[in-house]
Amino acid sequence: MSYKDGMLVVGTDEGGIMIFDERMDPQKASAYIKGHLRPVSDVKFHPTDSNIFLSVSHDSAIKIWDIRSPVPRVNIGDLNTFHMACEWNGADEFIVGGTENAVAVYSFHSKEARPLPKI
Numbered sequence: 001m002s003y004k005d006g007m008l009v010v011g012t013d014e015g016g017i018m019i020f021d022e023r024m025d026p027q028k029a030s031a032y033i034k035g036h037l038r039p040v041s042d043v044k045f046h047p048t049d050s051n052i053f054l055s056v057s058h059d060s061a062i063k064i065w066d067i068r069s070p071v072p073r074v075n076i077g078d079l080n081t082f083h084m085a086c087e088w089n090g091a092d093e094f095i096v097g098g099t100e101n102a103v104a105v106y107s108f109h110s111k112e113a114r115p116l117p118k119i
Helices: none
Strands: 003-004 007-010 015-021 031-034 040-045 052-057 062-066 075-077 081-088 093-098 103-109 112-116
Touching: 003 040, 007 040, 007 052, 015 040, 052 081, 052 093
Parallel strands: 040 081
Antiparallel strands: 003 007, 007 015, 015 031, 040 052, 052 062, 062 075, 081 093, 093 103, 103 112
């Protein structure tokens, strides 16, 4: 789960993402997105834009969302690993870790994300 500026996003075992807005009813999700096919293992708000968050799942997908839309801005899939954790690295990069010791760093600009070269 991730909290920022009165908003909370929570991934579910069913592949969903619940969004809570404490300005509304803080005990009831203000939105539910069926975002993944398998359990959502981690979600993280963008460090500078409180409308953007990242989600990773056991369905091998990495998605970047705008809380104002049920459609992902970026959808990276078919990576053949269960993603277990994600974290923003500044405003323009994010890191994803998964099974089989898989760690990848991606660059994020506007509507695209791409893996950075391995060092």
